[in-house]
Amino acid sequence: MIQPRTLKGFRDYPPAMMIPREAIIATAQRIYRSYGFSPIDTPALEHLDILTGKGSDETDKQLFRFVDNGKRPVGMRFDLTIPLARFVAQHIGQLGTPFKRYHIANVWRGEKPQQGRYREFLQCDFDTVGTTSLTADIETILVIHDLLRALGFERFTIRVNNRRVLGGLLERIGLRQQAPVVLRALDKLPKIGADGVAAEMARTANASAEQTREVLQLATLQEKSGQGDNVGVLRQLESLVAGSAEGEAGLAQLTQMLSGCQAVGIAAHRLQLDVSIARGLDYYTGMVVETFLDDLPTIGSICSGGRYDNLASLYTRQQLPGVGASLGLDRLLAAMEALNLLEEVTTTAEVFLAYFAADHLNDYLQLAAQLRSAGLRVELYPDAKKLGKQLQYANRRGFRVALVIGEDEFTAGQCQVKDLGQGTSHTVARQEDAAEIVAEVRRILG
């Protein structure tokens, strides 16, 4: 006997988790498609050099890698960005640009398992490749907005920034070359405070007190302007980047972006200019975005992304700029669970049909087929067991309606329709076309 078990850091998804997960995936597909993003898929396994080409030491360490039976070094993808880069480098000639794709697939990382983090998790990325247009940046925000609304969230904040604004400031104050170390110091602001950042900047970027002051002024603009006051922040940024072409361009993009989002009616409190976010400096070059749930900010950003200049430089000489974001589906699912937004249901059907009169199997099959033709999802219990046991099963699974037809009802041409939520029951006529049953079921489902 082999002990049934999953690997450390991996988990099964039983129906109670998989039903909402499929609902989120379907919603993401629907929203991505409503903007013309098309699905792609790529292999779980790639040549190792494809995956390690750009990887940091940390991702290299986390890679599930091995040598396959053909003696090829291979690895399991650890994100969907590198496969996208490899994919467009290989196929962009046939695909044409702009190329708008979404990709919903598992990735694998041998991280130390933590609360809510697993070695296999689902990513839902969308990107527009082959254009530098701000239209695509704005649409990235709109997709995130529509997606969260479609998932039932009302209270969330999309935080946007533009890397070029900070770049402009650093240019103006003569720290452009030190951007990476300045960013690294700034990222620690919430942890080590302004004094800590100043000390680190002095040490790693050789920054003067005045330079440090200006950088910190930028990074803390947010707090001073008050939440949601994007116009106030923009106004202050103007003086901070004045004279830097890079900074002024970034500011103009931010302004136009906020204007476009306002034009389509994104509520002001849901979109916040936040100059403190930077996201992986090495990769992003323009707009950056993070998304937080107001009722659960501690879970971190649930949808993040930004603009990049050159997606696939490791695999092709063709310059491929783009913009996109990634929905952290499993994190979102955990959040919805924490916020009680998930129903506890382990069935996909709404109607339970009891198998009561053993000799009438064909009649039950027929009725179930009629209800399905009417668009209802119906589970017929397979065995003619005691009715109490069958209804217990139906309740436990979370069915909303149960239909009971015993010998008496067959004789009388009737059907009991039970509202399992209310605990009530009505008897209706079981006509040739089951129309009354369908109507009563629909009435209960509402």
Next chain:
Amino acid sequence: MIQPRTLKGFRDYPPAMMIPREAIIATAQRIYRSYGFSPIDTPALEHLDILTGKGSDETDKQLFRFVDNGKRPVGMRFDLTIPLARFVAQHIGQLGTPFKRYHIANVWRGEKPQQGRYREFLQCDFDTVGTTSLTADIETILVIHDLLRALGFERFTIRVNNRRVLGGLLERIGLRQQAPVVLRALDKLPKIGADGVAAEMARTANASAEQTREVLQLATLQEKSGQGDNVGVLRQLESLVAGSAEGEAGLAQLTQMLSGCQAVGIAAHRLQLDVSIARGLDYYTGMVVETFLDDLPTIGSICSGGRYDNLASLYTRQQLPGVGASLGLDRLLAAMEALNLLEEVTTTAEVFLAYFAADHLNDYLQLAAQLRSAGLRVELYPDAKKLGKQLQYANRRGFRVALVIGEDEFTAGQCQVKDLGQGTSHTVARQEDAAEIVAEVRRILG
């Protein structure tokens, strides 16, 4: 520069393939759900002993296996049956029975790549676990039937058999113990002919001429009865299994199953009793099913399955009978391609909105949002390039409608609505709520 490429036997799915693939998946989910099957997922990686416990030498050889960073021997799943067995052994206490699950996920096999066969492919399995009821057998047939109809197929044949019928015959003629070798010989009937089978049965099963004659009579009943004559076949089977309890029980099940399918209106020509199919003797113990496309029989069975007595005997002492089938999604997709059932489309949106008047970005964004609110899928071109180039892009992607609003139209409050299929164009009023545009687009989409 790293050469962008996929591993031997693996492939990318660009939008033209992924769009129909997602449509098939969505249809499968919808049909499975209409019968109350619920989704599950399990990890791509499993402990190696879980996977090799039951595997044949052949699957063992095809396994992608390695030792992970924690020094654990692991493997990538090569089907969805072993993960299901492990899953139910581990969780059946919480899940309860009957447990109806579907599982749509990739599996990996290091087979020699052939035309249309890859080392990574998608399986769509559904199973009912924890019941021996014939209801579940019948529903397996109904699901396959509904699924193919929902996918747009009219001409297909579901072939059913029951392993117990052959078992009964072998019992009656004294070859019960030799069932595995007899089956192996019989499986070769289409290749080596009756004489070949007879020779092999004499050699491996020590079968007499009379025994061989009876077995071959059973296996070739089909041809003699004429296609679709299930009643005729049943009648002949009666005498072949008479006196064997096992055979009579199998025959009774077949009879009841055909009656159930008839009751819900499955067309007689779509369901065929075929005593020649057996499918992996070691595993299946009752009903077995295969499904063929009448217009493309050579592609093989696109949906196969059957009943088993004991799903998870390697992992638990609990006896878990069940029945299910697996849709070969990638094979089906190849068939649909061969039969010209797929549209050549590389966009998910139906409406293309040209970006023509550079200063009106917010107006375009607003209109796109209005159309989306009305339920339309809209792609806004990101750059204000030449209109001809934009329309070329729209045609190439397969959009059905293009909207053009230039400076003139903005001034006049109008919008050109182009039917890209017909090559016609209408100018409609661009009202506050875009109602006329929506109506004209809907008219074109039909």
